[in-house]
Each structure stands twice: as structure tokens, then as C-alpha cells.
Amino acid sequence: MMNREHKLEEGMGALLLQNHGQVMKRCENERGTSTWPSPLLQSRTMRKLLRQRWIAVVLFLIGFLHLLIVHQTYQPNEYVNHETPFPFHASDADVDGLTMNPMLSPPTRVVVLGERESGVDHVVEVIDSAFQLDVSKHPHITRQTQLTEAELKHISSQTDILWIIVVRTPCEWAESMLQLKRDMCEKNNVLQNKGLKSCNVDQDSYNFQWDDWLDVGHDVEEIIPTEKGTTMKHQHIFEMRRQNLLILQQFMELIPRHVKIVRYGEFELNPNALVKDLEKEYNFTLNKDHIPITMNANSTPSLCMNYNKWKEAQNLIDWTVEGYFGHHSLDCHLCYGQADSIPNDVDAPSIIYLLGERNSGTTFVSDTLAEAFDPPNFMGSKLERFSSGIPVLLHKHMFRHDLLNETELTEIKARTDILWVLVVRSPCDWAEGMFRKPYHLCPPKNPERCGPDSDPNEKIWMNQNNVVGIQLLDFFTTFPWVDWAESVPFLRSSTHNEGDEEVSISKPSLDYSYENVFALRKHKLQIMKQVLDAVPKNVKLVRLKEIERAPEKFIQDVATEFNLPIRQGYKLQVPSVLTHSTACLTPEEWEAAEAQIDWELDGEFGFSPFDCRMCYGYTKSKRLYNRVMDSNKVKKLLKEQSGQEEHVPNKSAKSKKTKAQK
Incomplete structure (x- = not known):
């Protein structure tokens, strides 16, 4: 220059x-x-x-x-068109993994930031009561252009801050914002002695000009500066949301280790889970008088949307940007049996089939569903009550190396009687689970046990010896996943009775190897994405952390959204006594995972690059033996809890009823 x-x-x-x-x-x-x-x-x-x-x-x-x-x-990643400060559509951009930023010491204060009506105050209250920290709420973002290089440098230089970014599912957030605007208008009219006619906010559409407003009266430091005198008019409410999320994304990518995304719908189910994660990841010290919070009794029920409004929202929301923050298109709900959503003359699904990869929580979800709904079949073990016999896919774990072809997709589209429950787990937590429990992995030292020349009767279940000596870093990158279940017919009994006829629950292939465990994940997500795209109205996506924290909410959502009757004698579900906490990764493991995961695809299922976590003080990867022993302790506690419930049924039932009533 x-x-x-x-x-x-x-x-x-x-x-x-x-x-x-x-x-x-x-x-x-x-x-x-x-x-x-x-x-x-x-x-x-x-x-x-x-x-x-x-x-x-x-x-x-x-x-x-x-x-x-x-x-x-001119600056990289900055938009210079000031007439349209956000000209590019993020859906056309690639979603890449994060890169390391050198943070040598944990943060000493917390700043919580999010849109209005996203639950920021609740998160601030929980963190402030749990830790001996300076916790503050950042003012609402009000600006039309992206952050400048100087502003980004200022924000990223404050390495003592942990940024908690609170987000809420877009449609529920938008409805809450519309109500907030009506309430503010009515309050203002009362103060000024005006009528209420001017407070009519369109309830049947999102596609109208949205006028934002400045927060006044706050005395908190404004680290992300407001643009003074800027216009606060937006084409619609989701355009404002997208714009603010892109501003957040700018600085989040510079300091990923000091950013944590909190999805409010997940948080309010069990606020104490966030407290445990912060204690684990950042070495925060709990207050001596801190009382753990197990579950919020007033968790928000799913919103059943008007069909036309739902369709409009799907077109206005940028789901690629939303995926970066952990939301997906199924977070906006249609409901069968409601005249303005899906009318009664459209038949709702009547049977449930479940899909999900190993170590994703499919058994827990299946057991939860079985408490409320009748399984469609009784093939194989009780673990397969909602899986075996699935048209085309044969089994919940989708044992096949190819994607669905057009003929198979046509068959799936024709089965409008099926509700597909897709079970997914955060990518790094799931991959660590596959390392601890490598189900159906071909023994690297005995490859002859897999393939067309092997005996399918010599089944390979789960053997940790197959990964002994392998580091988690290698498991993420260079260790090939060779799947026995894809190499031979996986024969299972067609009934619960031993000795009865066996049928195959897999589609064997000459190619049954994947570059690494994340390549396996990508393949299974691609199959589930095909199902989702084929029958979007008949899919329920469930993430393991959500159902562990509130299985009863999951059951009620399924019943409401798909007009499914809950069987007589059903007992209300209580949260799991133990939930899976975030797996700590070393910096090297974290960088490898960020590079290997297809984040654009994972974003379609509501996972963000910020879902893989490092922990301060955790620099040496835990041995496989220690991982397995810790896992066994969890299993023992769960078994003991289950035994107590069986031996004290009245006490258990009373406990369930009390928690449900709360």
C-alpha cells in the first residue's frame, strides 16, 4: 500500500x-x-x-x-458495504472448527450476554449464587455494523473474562419478544393516558419491520460498544437476531477458550449442570453455602406453532448461523391435531422408530419411550424395542456403509405412520464414549474376524482391549474405525425366545472401514439427515443432555407434537440420577477434534464448535483404564439407584409424583 x-x-x-x-x-x-x-x-x-x-x-x-x-x-472478515452491513448470507458459507487461542490462566470474572428474553438474568443469578466471582450482565447489543479490528482487539485483550453467551430457540424467543413489545407499549400508554390501539403487534406474521430500542439506565461496563445514533430498524425480527449473532461470532472465534454457549432451554432443565461444567472447566471455587439446583420446576413447554407462521419462520431464520449456536430447524415445532398447525384430517404417526449411533443414549431414550408408548415390535432384546424391523434401515444403529438411495427414500416418505426419533450426542463427548466402549470394532490384531470370509456367528460386541495402547488423540485422527457389523450379516433372533429364527439387522458391504471415528459419525449423521429431509414433519430430534435432565418433558412434547396417546398406568418420569458431564480434552485433542468434525453437518443437529471443551489444569490425557473405571462407578451408582426404586416402590412413586407436581 x-x-x-x-x-x-x-x-x-x-x-x-x-x-x-x-x-x-x-x-x-x-x-x-x-x-x-x-x-x-x-x-x-x-x-x-x-x-x-x-x-x-x-x-x-x-x-x-x-x-x-x-x-x-479493508479488513479481512469485515463487510465494507455500509448500506447493507451484513450482505452475505451465512448459509452459503462454510462452518469451520475453532483454532487455539493462547489463554494461559483461567478467567477471574464472568460476563453474561444475550438477546432480550433469552434467560440472561436467570443465568446471572445461578452463577452469581454458586461462585466467588464478579458476575455481570452485559447490555443488549445495539449496532448495525460488525465490530472493527480495534474493537475486536480491545475485547480479546481482556483475558480475565469468561463470556457466557445465552441463546434461546429462535421461534420461542421471537414470540417472547413480540409479547415484550406489547407489554412495553401498554405500560407506556397507561403512563401517558393513551388507548391501547397502537399496541397491536402483528401476531400472525414475523415478516414486518422490527424497530429495536436502546437499553437505558444501566451502569455496567459496555465492552461491546453501542453505535450512537445508529438506526435500529430491521427488515424483520430474525434479521436483527442474525445480525447480533454474527457480531457475537466475530469475537467468540478469537477467544474460544473463554467463551461458553448456554442454550437456555437446556439450562433451565437443570441449572446445576452448568455450575458443574464451569467448576470442571475453569477451576471456579464454589461458595461455601451453595445449594445445588437439580431442576427448574417451571421449564418452558414446547411452543406449538401456526403452520403459516412456522413456514414463514423457516424461510426467515438463517439456520446455518443458528446451528453455530446449537439450534436446528426442528426447534420450531408443528403439532398434529391442532387446527391452525397440522389439522385433524392429516393423520399423525402412530408408531415410533428410533435411530442413533452407539453411545448416543439410544437405550435410555428407548426405555423412556417404552414407559409411555407401546413398542411397535418385540424383536431381539429389550434394547431394540423401538428399532429392529425399521423399514429399509433394519436397526437403530444403521449398520450400512452406503447412504439411502432414491428407492429407499421413497419407501420412507410413503410411511407417514412412522415417527422417527433421532438421538444425538455432542460430538466430542460421543467420540470419547466410543473410545471407552468401542462396540463392534474389529480387533486391529485380528482383522480376519471381520469381512465376507469371517463367521457371522462369532459376534464382536464390545471389547476395550481393541483400543488398548491407543491414545485418544490418535483415536480422533489416525486410528481407523473398522466396523464388524457392516462387514457381515448381523444375525439376531426375530423374537425374545432363544433358538428362534434369526434375521440380519445389518447391510453387509465390502467396504466397512472409516478414516477415524469422526468419519463414522459424519456417515451416520448423513443418513439421519436424509430421513429428516424426507419426512421433516415426522421427525423428533433429541439430544442426550436434554432428555437426561427432563425425560418427562420429552414424553409430553412427543405426545403433544405428534398427537400420540400415552398408555394407561403410565408413571411420570424423573430426571436421571446422574447426567453425562462434558468430557475434558487436552489442547492437542481439542484442536484435532475441531479440525476433524464436519461442523456444518453437526450444526444441522444442533451442535456447535463450542461444544468440545478444554479444561484448565487438564494437560495430560486420561488413561483408557481410568476412563473405564470411572464409567463403571457411574454404572454402579445407577444400578444402586434402580435397586432402591424397585425395593421401595411407594417411596419412589411418591417422589415421582411430588417432583411432577412441582
Whole structure:
């Protein structure tokens, strides 16, 4: 840039010298050998020279200022079109993993930030009561342009801050914002003695101009600056949301280790889970008088939407950006049997089939469903009550190496009687689970046990010896996942009775190997995405952490959304006595996972690059033996809890009823 400016200066200087030389030469021709013109000619020529010089100087200044402006305003990842500050549509962009930022010490204070009506105050209250920390709420973001390089540098330099970003599912948030605006208008009218007619906010659409407003009266430091005097008009409410999420994304990517996303719908089911994660990841010290919170009794029920409004929202929401923060298109709900959602003349699904990869929580979800709904079949063990016999897919774990073809997808689309429950787990937690429990992994030292020449009757279940000596880092990157269940017919009894006819629950292939465990995950998510795209109205997506914290809410949501009757004698479900906490990764494991995971695809299922976590003080990967022993302790506690419930049924039933009533 400086070379270009220097050349421009030289060019302008040469032009001035050239003009001066031409004038002097004409003067010499007119006056013979005289080196200076007459006074009259001098006056005329000087005026002409000054005019030419002035024009040249003006041109030089214009050129110099143009280059200077371009140099100062051009920045990577910043939008320079100020008429449309956010011109690109994020759905067309790639979603990449995060990169390491050097944070040598844990944060000492917490700043909580989120949209209005996202649950920020609740999160601040919980963290403030749990830890000996300076906890503050950041003012609402009000600006139309992205953060400048100087602003980003200022934010990222404050390494003592842990940023808690609170987000709420987009449709529930939008409805709450509409109600907030009505309430504010009515309150203002009462104060000013006006009528309520001006408070009619459109309830049947989201596609109208949204006027935002400034927060006033707060005395908290504004780390992300508000643009003073900026317009606060947006095309619609979701355009404002997208704009603010993109601003958050800017600085979050610079300091990923000091950013934690909190999905409010998940948080309010069990606020104490966040407390445990913060204690584990950042070495925060609990207050001595802290009382753990197990579950919020007032968790928000799922919102059943009007069909036209749902369709409009799906078109207005940028789901790629939402996926970055852990939300997916199924977070906006339609409900069968409701006239303005899915009318009664459209048949609701009547049977349930479940899909999910190993170590995703499919057994827990299946057991929970079986308490409320009748299984569609009784094939194999009780673990397969909602899986075996699935048309096309054969089994809940989708033992096949290819994707669904058009014929198979047509068959799935024709089965409008099926509700597909897709069970997913956070990618790094799931991969660590596959490391501890490598179900159906071909023994690396005995590859002959897999493939078309092997005996399918010699089944391979789960053997940790198959990964002994393998580091988690290698398991994430270079260790191939070779799947026995895809290499041979996986034969299972067609009934619960031993000795009865066996059928295959897998689709064998000559290719049954994946580059690593995340390549296996990508393949299974691709199959589930095919199902989701084929029958979107008949899919329920469930993340393990959510159902562990509130299985009863899951049951009620399924019954409401799909108009499924709950069977007689059903007992209300209580949260799992133990929930899976976030798995700590070393910096090397974290970087490897961020690079290997297909975050754009994972975003379709509500997972963010921020779902893989490092923990301060955790620099050496835990041995496989210790991981297995810790897992066994959890299993023992769960078994003991289950035994207590069996031996004290009245007490258990009373406990369940009391928690449900709360």
C-alpha cells in the first residue's frame, strides 16, 4: 500500500515539474534568449501555472485520500458495504472448527450476554449464587455494523473474562419478544393516558419491520460498544437476531477458550449442570453455602406453532448461523391435531422408530419411550424395542456403509405412520464414549474376524482391549474405525425366545472401514439427515443432555407434537440420577477434534464448535483404564439407584409424583 502511495506522489511531482518546464520553454521562445518573461506575460503565465498546479494538487489529494480510505477500511472478515452491513448470507458459507487461542490462566470474572428474553438474568443469578466471582450482565447489543479490528482487539485483550453467551430457540424467543413489545407499549400508554390501539403487534406474521430500542439506565461496563445514533430498524425480527449473532461470532472465534454457549432451554432443565461444567472447566471455587439446583420446576413447554407462521419462520431464520449456536430447524415445532398447525384430517404417526449411533443414549431414550408408548415390535432384546424391523434401515444403529438411495427414500416418505426419533450426542463427548466402549470394532490384531470370509456367528460386541495402547488423540485422527457389523450379516433372533429364527439387522458391504471415528459419525449423521429431509414433519430430534435432565418433558412434547396417546398406568418420569458431564480434552485433542468434525453437518443437529471443551489444569490425557473405571462407578451408582426404586416402590412413586407436581 505504501509503495502505491509513494509512486502516486512521485507521479504528481513529475507532472508539476513537467508543466513548469513547458511554461518556461514557451517563455524563452517568445522573448528570445531571455530566461524570464515580461511582467505582463509573467502575470498571465503564472496564473496559468498556478491553475495547473492547483488542479494537479487537487487530483493528488483525491487520489491519496482514496487510497488511505481503502487501506483503513479493508479488513479481512469485515463487510465494507455500509448500506447493507451484513450482505452475505451465512448459509452459503462454510462452518469451520475453532483454532487455539493462547489463554494461559483461567478467567477471574464472568460476563453474561444475550438477546432480550433469552434467560440472561436467570443465568446471572445461578452463577452469581454458586461462585466467588464478579458476575455481570452485559447490555443488549445495539449496532448495525460488525465490530472493527480495534474493537475486536480491545475485547480479546481482556483475558480475565469468561463470556457466557445465552441463546434461546429462535421461534420461542421471537414470540417472547413480540409479547415484550406489547407489554412495553401498554405500560407506556397507561403512563401517558393513551388507548391501547397502537399496541397491536402483528401476531400472525414475523415478516414486518422490527424497530429495536436502546437499553437505558444501566451502569455496567459496555465492552461491546453501542453505535450512537445508529438506526435500529430491521427488515424483520430474525434479521436483527442474525445480525447480533454474527457480531457475537466475530469475537467468540478469537477467544474460544473463554467463551461458553448456554442454550437456555437446556439450562433451565437443570441449572446445576452448568455450575458443574464451569467448576470442571475453569477451576471456579464454589461458595461455601451453595445449594445445588437439580431442576427448574417451571421449564418452558414446547411452543406449538401456526403452520403459516412456522413456514414463514423457516424461510426467515438463517439456520446455518443458528446451528453455530446449537439450534436446528426442528426447534420450531408443528403439532398434529391442532387446527391452525397440522389439522385433524392429516393423520399423525402412530408408531415410533428410533435411530442413533452407539453411545448416543439410544437405550435410555428407548426405555423412556417404552414407559409411555407401546413398542411397535418385540424383536431381539429389550434394547431394540423401538428399532429392529425399521423399514429399509433394519436397526437403530444403521449398520450400512452406503447412504439411502432414491428407492429407499421413497419407501420412507410413503410411511407417514412412522415417527422417527433421532438421538444425538455432542460430538466430542460421543467420540470419547466410543473410545471407552468401542462396540463392534474389529480387533486391529485380528482383522480376519471381520469381512465376507469371517463367521457371522462369532459376534464382536464390545471389547476395550481393541483400543488398548491407543491414545485418544490418535483415536480422533489416525486410528481407523473398522466396523464388524457392516462387514457381515448381523444375525439376531426375530423374537425374545432363544433358538428362534434369526434375521440380519445389518447391510453387509465390502467396504466397512472409516478414516477415524469422526468419519463414522459424519456417515451416520448423513443418513439421519436424509430421513429428516424426507419426512421433516415426522421427525423428533433429541439430544442426550436434554432428555437426561427432563425425560418427562420429552414424553409430553412427543405426545403433544405428534398427537400420540400415552398408555394407561403410565408413571411420570424423573430426571436421571446422574447426567453425562462434558468430557475434558487436552489442547492437542481439542484442536484435532475441531479440525476433524464436519461442523456444518453437526450444526444441522444442533451442535456447535463450542461444544468440545478444554479444561484448565487438564494437560495430560486420561488413561483408557481410568476412563473405564470411572464409567463403571457411574454404572454402579445407577444400578444402586434402580435397586432402591424397585425395593421401595411407594417411596419412589411418591417422589415421582411430588417432583411432577412441582
